[in-house]
Amino acid sequence: MYKLFIKFLIIFLLFQSCNNNSSSDSKKSSGGATYVSPSIDKNGRFRKGHTRFPVSTKKDAFKSRMRSKYYYQTRGKYRARKKK
Secondary structure: OHHHHHHHHHHHHHHHHHHHHHHHHHHHHHOOOEEEOOEEOOOOOEEOOEEEOOOOOOHHHHHHHHHHHHHHHHOOOOOOOOOO
8 A cells, every 4th residue: 555655656746847847948938039930021131030039018128218219210320311
């Protein structure tokens, strides 16, 4: 009786460790990131596939994005030129 209980306990612990490892691996790999597959743009150039990381939801990151967006809309080489 005692040996049978030990065998079941060992089998149960093995299954539990396998389940814990697989779930932690999937959490590490996904992390909210998205894979962008390779493609060809409108000019016929090849774009390599890459991983796009999720956008940060932190307050400071949002403020930084808005500040950067304002800068490039109002200054620099990316600004739309006024037609004369």
